[in-house]
Amino acid sequence: MSKKIVDERIIETRRKVSARGFHLLLWGLLAILLYRQFYLGQEFSDYGDIFIIWLLASFYVTIAGSVSGLNLFGGRKSNLFIVPMVIATTILGVNIYSGNISGFGEGFLSFTVALLGSGLTYYIFILIYKAWEKKNIQE
Amino acid sequence: MNSEQLVHNRVKLARVEKGYTQQELADLAEITRQTIGLIEAEKYNPTIVLCLRLSQVLGKRLDELFWLEGGK
Numbered sequence: 236m237s238k239k240i241v242d243e244r245i246i247e248t249r250r251k252v253s254a255r256g257f258h259l260l261l262w263g264l265l266a267i268l269l270y271r272q273f274y275l276g277q278e279f280s281d282y283g284d285i286f287i288i289w290l291l292a293s294f295y296v297t298i299a300g301s302v303s304g305l306n307l308f309g310g311r312k313s314n315l316f317i318v319p320m321v322i323a324t325t326i327l328g329v330n331i332y333s334g335n336i337s338g339f340g341e342g343f344l345s346f347t348v349a350l351l352g353s354g355l356t357y358y359i360f361i362l363i364y365k366a367w368e369k370k371n372i373q374e
Numbered sequence: 375m376n377s378e379q380l381v382h383n384r385v386k387l388a389r390v391e392k393g394y395t396q397q398e399l400a401d402l403a404e405i406t407r408q409t410i411g412l413i414e415a416e417k418y419n420p421t422i423v424l425c426l427r428l429s430q431v432l433g434k435r436l437d438e439l440f441w442l443e444g445g446k
Contacts, residue, residue: 242405243421244412 264289297360380443386414388432388439402431
């Protein structure tokens with residue numbers, strides 16, 4: 236009986252292929268969600284199952300990366316872009332909801348909410364990343 | 375540091391000196407023949423574990439077998 240070979244190159248290649256397949260699936264699901272929501276105009280209940288799976292997978296990637304000390308957001312340069320974007324979106328979102336600004340469609344509103352949500356999520360993961368750095372990086 | 379930096383090696387030379395075929399070396403290092411072929415062709419950077427295993431099997435020091443581009 237031949238001995239089973241555990242070749243590091245094969246393991247690495249399998250992981251790479253799986254990771255690419257996973258990202259293809261993740262982006263494909265996002266494309267499907269956008270298509271269903273904005274092109275077909277379906278109700279959330281029609282695509283909610285896909286959305287939950289997509290959200291869980293995205294959260295897993297981001298949380299696992301942050302907990303492992305990966306700076307997923309590119310550091311200071313992306314902060315320069317993200318911070319004003321989140322502030323602007325927050326101001327816009329609050330004004331739309333309070334009725335100070337009107338005349339925007341539902342699509343624009345959900346886009347603003349999504350932008351705001353992703354901005355807040357970004358800060359949560361930055362906090363996780365900073366906590367990881369504090370715990371794991373020695374002076 | 376670029377993780378894709380090329381690692382040069384003398385695995386083929388050391389293997390021939392020892393009189394091993396690629397398959398024999400692969401069996402001794404417990405990897406596949408294809409991996410040996412790719413390492414010799416410098417198309418795959420082995421991990422430190424595999425580098426150490428190869429240096430052990432081929433009876434060479436690590437720095438005799440592997441070095442970074444620009445070094446040595």
